[in-house]
Amino acid sequence: MTTSLQSGASFKILSWNLYRWEGASLEDVLTVIRAEDPDIVVMQEAQTAVDELPEILGGYYDRIPLPGRPHGTACWSRLPFTRPPSFCRLPRGLLVKRTAQLIDFGSFSLANVHLSHGQILNRRQLRSISANMRHRAVIMGDFNLVGPVLLPGFLDVGPKEKTHRMLNHVPLRLDRCLVRGLSRLEARALPRFGSDHRPISVTLRLGA
Incomplete structure (x- = not known):
C-alpha cells in the first residue's frame, strides 16, 4: 500500500525539456537532481538514456514516447505512484x-x-488535461505558450524568468507550472546548460 502526502505537506518538482538527442545527457540530468534534490522530476523530449534513472537513483519512473517519435515525456520520483502512470x-x-x-x-x-x-x-x-485530474493538481512542463494561460481554477506559479531562447536569440517563458489546490513556496529557473531550455524548480504545499 502506498502512502500519500497529507494536507500541508510540501514537495519540490523540477521540470526540464531535454532537447532530444542534441541536448541534456543522462549525466546532465543526474547533475541537476543531485544539486537540487527534488522529490519529482518531469522531463520533456526525453529519450531512452534517461530510462537508467531508477537503476542509479532508485525511486519510481515512467516514460511515454510521443506517437511515432523516439522521445516523449518522462517522470522520475521519490514519491510512489498510486497507480501506473497513463496518458491522455x-x-x-x-x-x-x-x-x-x-x-x-x-x-x-x-x-x-x-x-x-x-x-x-x-x-x-x-482544458482536456485538467478534465482528467484530481481537484489538487499540477500541470508542468514545456507549454510552448507566450501569453497568459487562462485555465479556469488554476494559478501559474512557475518562475517568471525566461526559460528558452528561440533561435538562440529571442528569450521566451515557455516552461510553466500551473496548480489547483496547492500553493507555491518557491520557484526558480535554474542556469541553462545541456539543453536549449532552462530547468525550472517549484516547491509546492498541498492545500486542505
Missing part, C-alpha cells in the same frame, strides 16, 4: 500528435506536458 491524447496540431503524461500520487495528480504551438490549440489541450 490531446487535440492535435498540424505536425505532431501530442499526449500528456498523467501521474497520480493519491493526494494530488500531476500532468507532464509538452504542448503544441498556438494559443487557441494550446488552451484546448490544457
Whole structure:
C-alpha cells in the first residue's frame, strides 16, 4: 500500500525539456537532481538514456514516447505512484500528435506536458488535461505558450524568468507550472546548460 502526502505537506518538482538527442545527457540530468534534490522530476523530449534513472537513483519512473517519435515525456520520483502512470491524447496540431503524461500520487495528480504551438490549440489541450485530474493538481512542463494561460481554477506559479531562447536569440517563458489546490513556496529557473531550455524548480504545499 502506498502512502500519500497529507494536507500541508510540501514537495519540490523540477521540470526540464531535454532537447532530444542534441541536448541534456543522462549525466546532465543526474547533475541537476543531485544539486537540487527534488522529490519529482518531469522531463520533456526525453529519450531512452534517461530510462537508467531508477537503476542509479532508485525511486519510481515512467516514460511515454510521443506517437511515432523516439522521445516523449518522462517522470522520475521519490514519491510512489498510486497507480501506473497513463496518458491522455490531446487535440492535435498540424505536425505532431501530442499526449500528456498523467501521474497520480493519491493526494494530488500531476500532468507532464509538452504542448503544441498556438494559443487557441494550446488552451484546448490544457482544458482536456485538467478534465482528467484530481481537484489538487499540477500541470508542468514545456507549454510552448507566450501569453497568459487562462485555465479556469488554476494559478501559474512557475518562475517568471525566461526559460528558452528561440533561435538562440529571442528569450521566451515557455516552461510553466500551473496548480489547483496547492500553493507555491518557491520557484526558480535554474542556469541553462545541456539543453536549449532552462530547468525550472517549484516547491509546492498541498492545500486542505
